[in-house]
Amino acid sequence: MCSGNVKASSFYLILVFILSVTAINGNEEVPDADVRVNRLSEQVLAVLEHYKSSDPVGLPGAPIPDPMPIPDMTNSLAIGTTLILKQQSVYGLSKFRIEFANSNLADMEVFIGLSVDVLQVLGNYSLGSFWSKSEGASNITLNGMYAEGIAKLEVAREGHLEATDISLDLSVSDIDVQLENRGFLGSMVQGFVNTIGTFVFDTMKPFILNKVNTNVLGDVNKNLRGFKMTFPNSLPPLDMGFAEGRKLVRKMGYDPFKIKDFTHTTGILGLDVTHIWVSGLATFHRVGNITVTMENKTVYIEASVGTQKLEGQCHWEISMAGLLSTAGKVSFNIEYLEVIAKVNQSLDVRNKPNLEDLQISLGNFQLQFDGTGTLDYVIEVIVNILPNLLRHQIMFAIEEPLKIKLQEIFSDIDVEKTIKKQLQQLDDVENESQEHSLERPPHEEGLTVDES
Template sequence: MDVTMYILCCLLILTGRNIVSSTSEDAESLGNLTALGERKLSDQVRMILDHYKQADPVGIPGAPISDPMPIPDMKHSFTYATMNFKSAHVHGLSRFRIQHIKSDLAAMQLSVGLRIEKLEVLGNYTMSSWFSRSNGPFNVTLSNVYIEGFAKLEVERGGQLQAQNIDMDILFQDIAMNFENLGFLGSLFQGIINSVGTFLFDSIKPFILTEVNTNIRGDVNKHIRALPQTFPNSISPLDMALAEGRRHVREMGYDPYHLPDYNYTAGIFRIDLTHSWASGMSSFYRVGNVSVTMEDNIVYVGVHVGTQRLEGRTLWEVNVGGLVSQAGSAIFTVEYIHAKTEVSQPMDTRKRPILKDLDFKVGNIQVRMDGAGTLDYVIEFVVNVLPNLLRYQIVNAVEGPIKTRVQDIMDSIDVEELIEQKLPDLDKVKL
């Protein structure tokens, strides 16, 4: 399996574990399947993609965080009373909707934003003062909860990818509380009761974040260590994947790339181009960032790549009426070609991808002719001057047809079937 596949696997593992556990309905429908990380990668992908075929997907099937999550017993002393909280659990961690996922593949960084309509802390309390005591169940409800997380993969000395600390934070907009059986103490210590909700949230927040960080990071690293691929720490895994891609292009015989012979006839004139080739196709590199983001259940992939100097050569022959012919050669160079594109793909893979943007930049073009005598200079002048003067207009003119053609190709792609064909390759990674 090539480097690109390993990077995608790592991002898949990291993404799946930066998001908390599945809903109880998902767990039941999956027949109490094991946690996401304990399954084959192909099964993980199928579960997630099937989940996103719903109109309003909530949560992610299978992850190493429990819902409800138990929290430790707590005790807090106020001015006139002491409160103990026992057998408390946080409910609703799995009922999230993904606001966004943003990744920087070059830096191997990932940020996640989740929205939860309601989190509930349910448990039992005891409130004691010097003259009275009450106890019973309590309920603290947090509304419009927002969870944000940031994770990063780094290459360690041994060349193994390693997930670093996962930084997370939890914010909420509103809070409501209900303490049963307070009786007289409820009205007497109303100020205390009003501050209990914030105290509980501030107390359980570090526990939740530590639990998530420890479990997810440990689970991610356990599976990353199962990958046999190692990486140098002097180059990012993405750039290493591009380097392998360049080698693959050369091994496949695409650099130099031999073009098919071409002929064109107009009246008594016939032009033949033979033995044509172009080199430099494997010189592509990353110009800008390669990003993968997800918003509103749509994945956006942005790529900005370019080539270095391209060179080519062809043999030409012009025939006039079969009586007069002239042959020669032409050498051309293109300083560079840059391509910036963005493609969107709904998480519902039954839908087709869409080419959102396509932008080309072409460097200086030079052509050297040989064989046409004096006409060599005329042809060179026309070819070398006009395309460079009108380079931007020409590029803008061809971008539209190219974009239309690329979109036609995308419309013919069955994404669901294509993914299914590639899934067996993921299972070669033994987790």
């Protein structure tokens, strides 16, 4: 399996997914097209610079039309009066803030919350009845717009990732309506005019949602199909990373793993435990979901990783008052080892990632004594104390050094430089895929990831 390609593809997919969800309309022309960035790598770099500011508003490169034209609206008011809103456009959609983003990587879902302080719907109106008519400019202000939704990815039959659903819901906290030159007729139906804001919002809401479900969905899938890497239908892309990690653990010589010798004394009894080896650490796999949450310009990652049954062995020697002693060898099984880690990273990538918490737990122990002739009382002593001693020693040997090592690794990471390097690899893979697509028949295109 190609580790670089897996890393680049995973990085690409997460970014395409999250950045595309924030795009309200990806197929319309944006007036400021000259300042837009087209390549995903360029867009990511622009976003990194954007989040170095104290109050990032909008998202560089997000193809959101601002203003966005909306259809004319007609509403029948009281006593035969009709209101027509025409040549309407929504201003301020690009001024959104990402309040939060929760990603369930295992299920390939992203929950996202966006807010816009003020939206303005500007245009013209016509208010008429059989006895009077008035017309002029209209200004409908929507305060406190909030959008919350979910987007999903899955592996298609052909092996590439595709977005299957993007759903979004909108709400506002307050609506203010201003109609110029309302005249006598406008005064007569003032109470009904005050309800126009709700009517406008309810009318434009499905229009915006339809844009998301059609244009953005198409744009996301176009980007995903453009990246020539395929995945097995039965294996989530996230779990492919764990397969690479298992290979790395074996390569670095951590499976089997040697635990430091130790001595335990209780009263007149002394127990020496040596030659402690544990195997099976490279059987780790994802336990439950891995969540990525973005809030207050910080990304929080929480992961739970567990192993299959661990097997080990050690030598022991028990003595009484330093005079009488007996020795032997014992094998043991541990039901599982589970690690729960929490990491945070500021979106200002000049800052280093931080290990918030790391906890290790071990399952039940089972002991199996080798050899014969061991005294029953010695076995009883060892059975009573050795599992807890081994549990403590194994956790002590793994937990604290792992915390220190992980934080050292995080402290040495230049996040900005690493991302730029990954983006360059992404560009190289895409360019190579495009070159190969010109050399091979269409049915041979694509890079298939080896599961072995």
